[in-house]
Amino acid sequence: MEISNYHLTMKKLPLDIRPRERLFRYGASGLSDSELLAILLGTGTKRETALQLGQRILSKFKNLRNLVSTSPEELAEINGIGKAKSSQIVAAVELGRRMNTISNEKGNFITNPKDVVDLFMAEMRYLDRECFKAALLNTKNKVLKIVEVSTGNLNSSIVHPREVYKFAIKCSAASVIVVHNHPSGDSSPSKEDVVTTQRLSEAGKLLGIELLDHVIIGDGEYTSLKEKNLV
Known part of the structure; x- marks a missing residue:
């Protein structure tokens, strides 16, 4: 043979x-x-x-x-x-x-950036486009809902404060944590990420809905802008 x-x-x-x-x-x-x-x-x-x-x-x-x-x-x-x-x-x-998404969407309490990473890493680390999401929390930092705010191109996503806070107002959220991924796998924040965070934080203060953190998801790594004192 x-x-x-x-x-x-x-x-x-x-x-x-x-x-x-x-x-x-x-x-x-x-x-x-x-x-x-x-x-x-x-x-x-x-x-x-x-x-x-x-x-x-x-x-x-x-x-x-x-x-x-x-x-x-x-x-x-x-x-x-x-x-x-x-x-x-x-x-x-x-x-x-x-x-x-089903297992993480509700019933979770956010106490630190690692909790945020546990919610989003598996879902977002492999995405080939930037996706911007928001976790809406009650007064006890329990997740009420997770919403997708925008999906961008290969390198950036366009996020306006009104798009984030309209969901928060609708859910009567007390605070918000925003999350987005970097398709490159590198979670280091860009200048645009910092500017977006500052705009969201300022808008949240006016509305009485605190922006607790902005977490960037990479490939097995993350950056918390709160930990970097940028929120």
Whole structure:
């Protein structure tokens, strides 16, 4: 038998390295990114198992951040993916984001910037465009609601105080924390970020709705403008 005609399938792999079997034995958290991706893909190609295909995809995008922010059209162009597998990957990513939003939206108390990061990091660290959100709080710093204020282009988002505080007034919020991401992964504040923060803080004082903090989300890192005494 010629090696070139040999089609290795997942069923021909030893049990202890098959992703599905490993998931049942060790749990999802015990699997690598490529193993989880292989389970999503289900099947590979004529020359690759699903695991090998998953490894090739991750190698192409260098890291998980680049993969999850890729469009379904770009994924579908990869040899061995197509529209069906591309849809499965994108749907899984979106479900993860929505689950995070559902679990974090209400019933949380904000006591420090780390609490803010816990609410928003998983959802916002991989976004390829700046997204500006606001957490609306009551007098006890409990989250009443999280709202999306604006979504910008690759480098900036346009935020006006009225867009933030109209939501706060509608919810009878006592205070506000605003959050936005930097698609570059670097959470260092820009001059525009500082100016926006100062404008929001001044508007909040006039309305009697305090701006508690402005947190910038990067890739696994964050910057609190409150901690930098810029709020």
